[in-house]
Amino acid sequence: MAVRRGRGVAAINYPTGMNLGGDPSQALVHSTPTGNFMVTLSSVDLGQGLKQVISQICAETIGVPTDRVVVDTADTDTGPHCMGTFASRGTHRIGNAVIQAAKEARQVMLEVAAEELEVNAADLETDGAGNIHVKGAPQKAISIFDTALSAHFTRGRSISGRGMFLVPRSFPETETGAMKPATCYAHACTVTEVEVDDETGEVTVLTVKNVFEIGRALNPKMVEQQLVGGSWMGISHTLYETTEPYYPARDHGGSDFNEYLMPGPGDLADTEIIVLERPSADGPYGAKGPGEMCANPQIPALANAIFDAVGVRIDHLPITPERILRALKEQRRV
């Protein structure tokens, strides 16, 4: 009886957005009189930070600092339709709608600035700090604050825009399955090391090294929080979680966080995250959806590491100490 060490690898890809498309999202953008920008959505922030990433996308597109953008979400009286926050679609679908809306608003903003500066709108650019100036002549400038005031009270222009993004729905061919499930895919490869106690069946996850390719890390800090959380959920799915531990039997199901097993802080491994960025052709600034895929590769990587450690295959999730011990017993018998 001993604690045995093993290592496993897995590699995966994951589609962005609702399978087969057909999942629209819309956005509206408008300026306040003092040049702040409101993004109006019916989309929901689940706590993953949708509002923040949408602010940055809108700010980049209009050419203002992120703190000049406010995002109003999740109200069906004010926000235009969004299919919902799921299927790794939020950043990709809503982000694209926001870019379209923000471009339209930016165009009006530049036209008003052009009238104020008596130049051609096509000759203007933003400095990203809240000002508009003539390309190559930064001294010929107007602030976005003054531009918005002029639009509202002098020029009678609405600095606003509408955005819509829809991946057309694909209908699978019935006999061949020819179909277009998604327009872009995120990728991952995970290597993990475990220790398995062959007396108790207990697994200790030592390290999880994840490499994720996500198109574009629009906000690297937020990408990190989502990828680390996903990696932990992968451990949880592999070794702990189920509502029915003896499925298909319906009993012994957990009813609260005491009975429903999940890893505690001490059960989480040393987690490493490396991000690659290969921009997607149709993503907002190249982004893909990493939300779901980041919890997937750890599961087979851990299963493979457990085999590497003790030589038994547990092909049913979750891989509990009981299942490992039963398999080890069977292995010794054979």
Next chain:
Amino acid sequence: MRLAKNYFADERRDDLNEIGQGRPRADVPGHVTAKTTYFADRNFPGMLHLKMVRSPHHHARIRSIDTSEAEKHPGVVRVLTAKDVPHNTYTILILIQIGPEDEHVLAEDKVRWKGEAVVAVLAETERAAQEAAAKVKVDYEVLPAVLDMEAALKPGAPLVNEHHGQNYYMYDSGACRKVRFGDVEKGFAEADHILEQTYSSSPIEQAPMETTGCIAVPDGNDRFTCYTNTQAMFFTLDNTSIILQMPGSQLHLVGGTAGGGFGGKVDVIVEPIAILAAKLTGRPVSFIYSRHEEMQISSPRAAETITIKDGVMKDGRIVARYVKGYTDAGAYSRHSPYGAQKGAAHYPGPYTIPNVWADTYCVYTNRTPSSAMRGFGVTIADFALEVQMDKLARLIGMDPLEFRFINAYRDGDMKAHRQTTEGAALIECMQEAARAANWPVAEKYFALSSHPREG
């Protein structure tokens, strides 16, 4: 976290002002100082609480329902049964033409899973609603139940859901979503080795910190405002409009920051009955799942069973793959027909395999309906696929990572569902993983890239 900027550097602009910047989240100070408002932080004068009477049986006929004792319980304002719901039979994905309507807001003649909602009790306090719910008498005739997919698919198995007519979802392609590519039998005939293995999983709970719920408030003008933590506002609004036969213009849904979803808040369960209750009583109604309901009543990630048969050559090439995937939908569809067919195109994984046959089934059983959860249709498939890859590598005596390099898809490769691969990055992920983990890989694999193959 480390950004490995050396990969794909020529495909990317790194000179943007806001994109690529790790700005602090504007909403986080509110979250960590308990200032953020969640739907349940609202309290309205005269607010009622809704509790469900649920089926204690996996499968039973309802002979009669007696609510008289419950109605007399102190604090009870109203008791609702199926006949109070204008359009009681529904299915969520009818909005995108994925029918048939197969589920009841409140059970009618039958219950099809242990926990199914039968009667809704509205009372002044949660406690009164809970106590009164215990006084509702339902006379059941218990029926034989099928709890696992294998039993459900056997000839003569009890029928779980009459709206489907058989214990599986009928796609336009038949009993399963199919992918057929190349000649899988020819591939197996040519293979040096064949490996067939079966993988399976148990249901998993989304486990958000905040349980599913909503508060419905009459505006006093035939409009109703519903504060909810749904993941999809208009999914909920449009389905509620159908169920309550009420114009969408009378519905106003307000969300906000939800306390986690993970797919568990995509079903439309609490809002229609809460809004109906608000309409019938003229009072605000709160319907919030207990932690028990969140764990055992709300839809989990489906259990799945996946059989993979692969033909592989000694040099590492996978030449044929045959997959049968089964998703346990439980008693009703919800999002399972969608999730089950998501696997069909996914089963080759991120690999180029010339001959593929995949069938994915959505199976009905007398279980808690499963539905959306982070990655459903793919997560368990990836477990099966990548354990299978490990077994195949060991079968032919090859390093598991090198085996994946040999089969990895590249731009320009044709996928089994007949889309050309573009934007691939699997090879580069594996190269970086090998470097980060000091996994010994032959030098030639570091020379590969996801760019199109030559010739």
